[in-house]
Amino acid sequence: MKIRKLLPYLLLLLGSVIMLFPFVWMVSTSLKAPIDIFSLDIIPSNPTLDNYLKILEESLFLRWFINSLIVAVITTISVLFFDTLVGYIIAKFRFIGRTFIFFLVLSTLMVPTEMLIIPWFMMSSELGWTDTYWAILFPGLMTGFGVFLMRQFMEQIPDDLLNAARIDGMNEFAIFFKIAVPQVWPAISALGIFTFLSNWNAFLWPLIAIESPELRTLPVGLSFFSSGEAESQWHLIMTGATISVVPIILVFILLQRHIIKGITLTGMK
Template sequence: MITRGEETVYRSTASNLLTYTLLSIGAVVMVFPFIWMFSTSLKSPMDVYTLNLIPEHPTLENYKTIMEESAFLRWFLNSIVIAVLTTVSVTFFDTLVGYIIAKFRFVGRSIIFIAILSTLMVPTEMLIIPWYMMSTELGWTDTYWGILFPGLMTGFGVFLMKQFMETIPDDLLNAARIDGMNEYMIFFKIAVPQVWSALSALAIFTFLSNWNAFLWPLIVIESPELRTLPVGLSFFASSEVKSQWHLIMTGATVTVVPLLVVFFILQRHIIKGITLTGMK
């Protein structure tokens, strides 16, 4: 005779077993492409199309090839510079604009905020032509600035930081003003520390987005030495050269390494940031 307590434990155990089984399957599905990518990077050109997950004759020759026969290190540096500069700009300006809209009352505030939000409804592909016309008119094509300027501020970042700035009590800011702090000190010493988790999440998302950016850098850049990593790797799959999958996978493996380092170091902030942005 099974008691009600034993039945509850049995159902709970079965439910947990099913949950962990589904999560394990999902984890394998998500991780397998990365394992295959790394495996292919260790294969010779002749072994690329074999279905062996573990290479029969593993080699590091592919890594040597991309370093010596392409400007891979320059592309890597370009991606680092662009991702870091864009992240710094977005975190500063978006946080500042979000703070101003959330905590100051002025004519047209709502209109400005709605105008910023409206940019989220426009697909990036529709902005490519205006961006390119602006770049051509101002002489920004084939320059770092040409790659940077579309992403120096984002509507999503302003919206996110504005929502979090609204949670800061006005009494706290007024008390700082009474104590003699100016608005710059209040912003940096009072407001920013209160939204640090959201700011960290915004910085991480911005860095990842710009690190993986492909379409705009491909259009605005002509010089090989100014290519970013995603654009540079596309060279190995261009029509001029037969697709070299062993080199593509090798470059992609190296490209993923900084993202994995960022994730493992800041995974607590990433998870917390995703949770907080979902709540807001």
């Protein structure tokens, strides 16, 4: 019986070690001197912070970090507002073409991102957005997945609750912000994490849309430390990757409590 009770914890421990090992190795490499980066020591024998000082002083890393932060924050705020609002309208308003619009939104999820690169680039070029923040931002300001997710959660809100607010004289925006949004905080938190993570790690489109080194995002900037297998500066790549993980961890810590709270209270609502 003791072995049977311990087995799930042992499996979880094994899975945790497998998941955390690349992260530990990344942090360890960032603390090693260039001559020691291929050593198998998990704990560096001579840890140093020179890599952090070098990447901050001798590159545009800080500017790339700010660029990624601007892009990720703006797109996340835009997606949370517009996708939640559209999901609410599709779920709770009855109008002609509602189902068709919803399926039209879903159809965008079936198109691979790689097929959208050329239309995005042509649009950016014609409107003069190339090599600007707007060129990176506009494809991610709304997402079909976010609309689908929020519509599914909005469907679960009782219509009687919204009608009671209308009878009390609330306008639709007040009903949306004060009644509907608090009911779907777990979904909004999950969508916020997914959106921030995807835009923070975006590589292909920012690489195509941006030419100026000062406007590169963090993934694009870090890729230039790897100019070839013999010349790759692995200590700087690992150092930059270690710093880039910090905002993602902070976003998850801030939003995960809403997800856990929603799961805990689901049966009580």
